[in-house]
Amino acid sequence: MTPQPPRRAERLARWSLAPWERAAVLGDLAEEFHAIEATRGHRAARRWYWRQTIVSIWPNVLRRVQRDERRQKQLRHCAQNMLFGVSMLALYYLADRNDPRRASTVFGIPVVVCYASLLLGAGVQAAAALFSERVEMARSQRRVRAGLATVLLALLCLSLISPPSLAWQWLGGYALLFLVVESLRLWPRWRPDPAPAVFSVGSKGERPLTPDAQVLTSVPNKPLGMSDLLLLHPAASGTRPEIAWQRRSLVQRTFREAQSFRVCAIVKVEDRPSSAIVDLVGESGQVVRGIDVPLRIGDLGAVPPTWDDAVDADNTAAHFAEIDGRVDLQGLTPGRYAVRLTVTDGEHVSVREESIQVR
Amino acid sequence: MGRSGTLGEFEQAVLLAVAHLEDDAYGVTIRREIEVRTRRNAAIGALYTALERLERRGLVRSTMSDPTPTRGGRSKRHFRITPSGRAALRQSREFLTKMWAGLDLDVRAGRS
Numbered sequence: 379m380t381p382q383p384p385r386r387a388e389r390l391a392r393w394s395l396a397p398w399e400r401a402a403v404l405g406d407l408a409e410e411f412h413a414i415e416a417t418r419g420h421r422a423a424r425r426w427y428w429r430q431t432i433v434s435i436w437p438n439v440l441r442r443v444q445r446d447e448r449r450q451k452q453l454r455h456c457a458q459n460m461l462f463g464v465s466m467l468a469l470y471y472l473a474d475r476n477d478p479r480r481a482s483t484v485f486g487i488p489v490v491v492c493y494a495s496l497l498l499g500a501g502v503q504a505a506a507a508l509f510s511e512r513v514e515m516a517r518s519q520r521r522v523r524a525g526l527a528t529v530l531l532a533l534l535c536l537s538l539i540s541p542p543s544l545a546w547q548w549l550g551g552y553a554l555l556f557l558v559v560e561s562l563r564l565w566p567r568w569r570p571d572p573a574p575a576v577f578s579v580g581s582k583g584e585r586p587l588t589p590d591a592q593v594l595t596s597v598p599n600k601p602l603g604m605s606d607l608l609l610l611h612p613a614a615s616g617t618r619p620e621i622a623w624q625r626r627s628l629v630q631r632t633f634r635e636a637q638s639f640r641v642c643a644i645v646k647v648e649d650r651p652s653s654a655i656v657d658l659v660g661e662s663g664q665v666v667r668g669i670d671v672p673l674r675i676g677d678l679g680a681v682p683p684t685w686d687d688a689v690d691a692d693n694t695a696a697h698f699a700e701i702d703g704r705v706d707l708q709g710l711t712p713g714r715y716a717v718r719l720t721v722t723d724g725e726h727v728s729v730r731e732e733s734i735q736v737r
Numbered sequence: 738m739g740r741s742g743t744l745g746e747f748e749q750a751v752l753l754a755v756a757h758l759e760d761d762a763y764g765v766t767i768r769r770e771i772e773v774r775t776r777r778n779a780a781i782g783a784l785y786t787a788l789e790r791l792e793r794r795g796l797v798r799s800t801m802s803d804p805t806p807t808r809g810g811r812s813k814r815h816f817r818i819t820p821s822g823r824a825a826l827r828q829s830r831e832f833l834t835k836m837w838a839g840l841d842l843d844v845r846a847g848r849s
Contacts, residue, residue: 406768
């Protein structure tokens with residue numbers, strides 16, 4: 379039986395990693411674990427795995443937060459609240475250490491109002507979660523937060539009605555719990571591995587594509603849904619090349635359970651192009667995925683016969699580069715993306731975009 | 738690392754490792770390359786943080802490979818250096834060369 383990496387460490391690493399990079403990083407850890415296990419023994423491999431996991435927790439969580447806009451907002455909100463809590467405590471001590479009841483009234487009432495609304499919000503969220511399709515974990519996290527908010531509120535009320543000698547203790551407890559609750563906001567919420575994406579390709583054209591090209595590697599034997607013939611002509615003036623775009627498929631198709639898709643195209647060039655890049659661009663204009671696509675360059679004879687009629691008769695001396703790349707869809711948030719194909723011939727750059735919808 | 742465009746020491750190491758490895762650059766091999774060349778042990782989390790930063794700046798690009806059984810059915814994330822990455826490395830080297838020009842630093846003697 380093949381020895382497996384320590385399960386608890388693997389679970390810890392899985393927890394700290396964002397869903398879109400779990401497979402790659404856990405795969406790296408597993409591969410190196412097996413390599414160390416073969417050379418230095420099982421104990422050394424386990425030790426190495428645990429060490430890597432623990433040392434990597436902070437960078438993993440940080441990376442996850444940096445890339446997640448929603449979490450960044452949470453982080454900012456949390457920092458503001460923490461600052462508020464700490465400054466409230468400092469003000470309390472500065473205001474009147476001998477009369478904690480007055481101080482707690484001054485600083486407590488706004489906080490009571492604030493947390494009453496928070497409690498109400500948490501209650502509504504918890505109720506909404508009960509009726510939604512969220513996973514059990516998220517549901518219980520909301521319950522925990524709602525419960526903590528209730529405890530905070532109770533502590534504040536106690537600080538207001540207690541004798542002065544006890545009030546500062548209640549307030550101290552309140553401040554401590556406040557910080558704990560705010561720290562919990564930073565706790566990365568567990569999410570299941572991303573479900574296979576459903577996406578549709580908004581490509582139009584005139585006829586079915588060549589049968590040998592396959593767009594979706596994860597949906598075998600599906601007919602081709604997206605591929606186009608790109609003709610890259612250097613302009614007559616020699617200033618920059620222009621792309622003549624000839625569409626090859628007409629139907630807007632929807633593919634389910636797609637983990638990735640393939641971008642296939644043929645580029646006709648005078649000079650051999652130096653590179654082709656496929657980017658997946660989000661609605662904000664940010665590149666969320668990018669791959670260098672390998673180019674296979676051949677002469678006209680290498681062009682599949684079904685594409686012959688698209689080639690001008692006087693282009694017999696041209697070179698053709700076949701582009702074939704795969705874009706990973708795992709971990710993508712739903713939305714509209716542009717698939718951008720950029721071809722450079724060393725000096726000039728030509729760009730072509732096509733849109734997809736990930737749901 | 739300077740946010741303005743210069744590369745930090747670790748980022749340079751990572752980028753150079755990716756450039757050395759060419760088509761075979763992924764987490765495990767990049768880490769080994771750095772370890773073999775510099776004798777420094779890089780944590781996998783720190784490595785991916787640097788790679789993520791480099792990718793966001795357009796200096797490397799990544800692509801996922803097919804899953805392999807040796808990795809528990811998980812795929813590899815391959816990295817490739819981009820033309821901008823090469824330019825950044827060149828710029829970094831030129832910057833350091835200019836700073837070192839005319840300087841003969843004798844560390845053992847504690848003087849320059």
